[in-house]
Amino acid sequence: MKTLFKLTSILYLFFVISCSKDKSVNNPGLDPALNGNWKLIETFADPGNGSGKWRPVDSNAPIENILFKKDGKLRWSRYKEFIFYTKSDSRILSFAKIDASVWKYFYKVKNDTLILNPPCIEGCGFKYVKIK
Template sequence: MKNILLIILALGISYSCKNDDDFNPNTELIGNWKLIEVYVDPGDGSGTFSSVKSNKTITFRNDGTITSNGNLCDMSINSDSQTSGTYSKAEMSFNSADCNNPTYDFTFEQNGNILIINYPCFEACQSKYIKE
């Protein structure tokens, strides 16, 4: 009986653990990131990330610059306009002279190989990227 309980416990633990082979907590910020999802909250807290088909990428460089094949200033999924700016890893933010407000600091958060950029909206709106 004791062995059966141990087996059930072991199976329960193994199935309850998330297996995310793509997650790497040691991922460097420097490099290319591809847009995979966007998040828009309608104001009631019910928003969720939705997958997008996009070729939009952003690149963080060692010299403190950030570039994109799309618009860094908004959540557009288009990859038809080159924009650039500067970033601070310490502040987890970037800004761009290509934006309407070039001194606005867009904040971002990195969790391993996932990067989320926060945009100025009345309700929450974000773009999620994955390290390429």
């Protein structure tokens, strides 16, 4: 009986110690590189003929940003109805709205730059820089 108690105690202790408080470490649906605040710096639009270019945002326009939280919550000034995000795979982020509908965006993080490409018939995208 004492052996069973010791074994149970050791297993319990092992599980408690192995648990991490950082949800992004344990959740493969989150990308730790996204954590933090991002500011929109450029937009991309293509009329359908391949002539699209990245253009800086208007300096007089309101600042647009996205805050990705470690627990999968989201604050996006452009789309306030998006409240959660998950990583569908290495290239796709799924954004969940309050009404439970989901939008999928292609994404790429390189250094401190994030590119989001929503579903568009022609090319379109948003380029963000991480705010330190």
